[in-house]
Amino acid sequence: MIRQKLRKYELIYLVQPEATDEEREKIAERVDLAFEKFENARVLRKEDWGKRKLAYEIRKFNKAFYQYQVFVGPPGLTAEIERVLRMLDNCMRYLTIKLDEGLDPEAEIIDEPEPVRGAMRPVVVDDDDDDFEEDDDA
């Protein structure tokens, strides 16, 4: 049997801003569960970008929790993850990007964290739920 080459991906998903910690936890668990169905699938890094302002309204919300993770897995894994996320009502958006492919499952896959740059990492901490009439356009 040919050993399946692995692919490296990154995933961002947005959870609606009114979700409780438990609800967000649950989504993360459901995503983690998907990894158990695939051999050699594993998460390399998880980041919580916190509650951020959206560039445009989604489902009448102006903010969302951003969750980010880098992972490796065989082909088919992302389809499963996206299927799971699609089913979860609290998840507003997801985006999977392939970073690398053809990785040998035997070789150790190292994840070099990106340098903290730009506006992305330092999380905007403002937790007032002024989710309406936020924008200056009247």
Next chain:
Amino acid sequence: MRKFGGYRGRRRKKVDRFQADKTLVIDYKDPSVLKYFVTERGKIVPRRVSGLTAKNQRRVTQAIKRARMVALMPFTTVKAH
């Protein structure tokens, strides 16, 4: 290089920002860099204006489109005027 003998004054030579500054990375997760390549309305600036190389313009375009998907950048901004 000048095109057409300098009518309307000399054209300023355009520089690809990513070639000029190697520390700048094109990444859809970093809207602070990408914002230089969209108009105030959120439209992607054409290559003739942005001055990017074809390769980098494609990367920037791709990055902006991805950023839009996860609401890091706007598709449009409606300016009341």
